[in-house]
Structure formats: C-alpha cells, structure tokens
Amino acid sequence: MPRRVQELRNKVRVARRELTQHPGSPEPSLAAVAAHTGLTEEEVGAGMEALESFSTLSLDAELSSDDDGYSLADTLGSADASYDVVVDRESAKEGLRRLPERERAILYMRFFEDMTQSRIADRLGISQMHVSRLISRSCARVRADAMGQRTGRRGTGGHSATA
Structure with a gap:
C-alpha cells in the first residue's frame, strides 16, 4: 500500500474514533470525516477503502444473497498439478x-x-539389454541426486548425508 494511502487510512481511523467516542454514536458520514480531517471526500474514501483491506473474511462467508449463494472458498482456485x-x-x-x-x-x-x-541399441551399436541397464542406472542416479538436492535445500547446506 502506498505511503500516502497509509497516511489517509490512519487519519480516517483516528477521525472515526474521535467522532464516535460516545456509545451509540452513529457511524460518521464521508462528509463528516472529511470536515473533521480537512481531507476531501475522495481522500476519505481512499482511506476508508484502505481500512477495509485489513479486515478478514471467513472462507465460508456467503458472497451472494441468492438461494444458490456461494462462499469465498468457491471463488478460490485449486493447486495446479503443473507445479x-x-x-x-x-x-x-x-x-x-x-x-x-x-x-x-x-x-x-x-x-x-x-x-x-x-x-537406440541399433543406433549406438550396443545390445538392447545394455540400453535397458543404462537407462535404469541413469534414472536411478538422477533420482538419487534429485532427492539429495531436495534434502540439501531443507537446511543441510546442500551436502547429502552420504558425502
């Protein structure tokens, strides 16, 4: 959030608190907050919007008033398998x-x-069985190396336990 908007948010928050000090005081209007702070109504609106950005909403909160209403959770995407x-x-x-x-x-x-x-065997002039063994061995090496790297990223400094 830009610094200017943060400042507006703080001025609006303080003004609303000051204008509603007495229990049962109605929520101050945009114009009342603007008059109290010396800000324009547009600036007060930006400050109010910034205040609302800090409120939380349950994932189960209904977003539609229709009978077929949906919740905030219904609007969220799912994990992408491509990751x-x-x-x-x-x-x-x-x-x-x-x-x-x-x-x-x-x-x-x-x-x-x-x-x-x-x-592959024909192209390289070796037996199919040798190709099969090389593929198996190569895949095992790559797999072991990848698993070692993952372990290394979790705090072992990049060195595998067998090093």
Missing part, C-alpha cells in the same frame, strides 16, 4: 548434467524422441 512437474524437472536438471554424454543421449532418445530401446 509438481516444474519442481521435478528442476530437481532432475543437475543430476542429468552430471551424467556421461552417452547416458544423457540415451535418455534423450528414449524420453524425448520416444525411441524404443531396440532402436
């Missing part, structure tokens, strides 16, 4: 960089070019 994909990809990046070039190439052909293990 998990981003986190997983970022976690795997460093482990992929650490793999030997040939293993990175094999993983790229398998998972990004959607090649079968047999086609």
Whole structure:
C-alpha cells in the first residue's frame, strides 16, 4: 500500500474514533470525516477503502444473497498439478548434467524422441539389454541426486548425508 494511502487510512481511523467516542454514536458520514480531517471526500474514501483491506473474511462467508449463494472458498482456485512437474524437472536438471554424454543421449532418445530401446541399441551399436541397464542406472542416479538436492535445500547446506 502506498505511503500516502497509509497516511489517509490512519487519519480516517483516528477521525472515526474521535467522532464516535460516545456509545451509540452513529457511524460518521464521508462528509463528516472529511470536515473533521480537512481531507476531501475522495481522500476519505481512499482511506476508508484502505481500512477495509485489513479486515478478514471467513472462507465460508456467503458472497451472494441468492438461494444458490456461494462462499469465498468457491471463488478460490485449486493447486495446479503443473507445479509438481516444474519442481521435478528442476530437481532432475543437475543430476542429468552430471551424467556421461552417452547416458544423457540415451535418455534423450528414449524420453524425448520416444525411441524404443531396440532402436537406440541399433543406433549406438550396443545390445538392447545394455540400453535397458543404462537407462535404469541413469534414472536411478538422477533420482538419487534429485532427492539429495531436495534434502540439501531443507537446511543441510546442500551436502547429502552420504558425502
């Protein structure tokens, strides 16, 4: 909130308190607060709006007066599953960089070019079984590295427990 609006909020809050000191006093009008503070009605309106920004509302609060009313919770979005994909990809990046070039190439052909293990084996001149073992071993390394990085981010200073 800009400093000017904060100042307006404080002036309006003090003026409302002063104008309603006696129990049962009605809520002062915009014009009354403006006259009391020397502010314009527009400035008082901005200050009042700023005051309302600090009030809380229950997630179960009804937002519609209709019979088919809805609550504030009904207007909120849900968690996007794509965030998990981003986190997983970022976690795997460093482990992929650490793999030997040939293993990175094999993983790229398998998972990004959607090649079968047999086609990869033919292209590289190795057996399909060897490709299968390299994929398994590479994925295990990347997974272990990603899990180590996640643990490292939680306060171990980036070093895994096995280091």
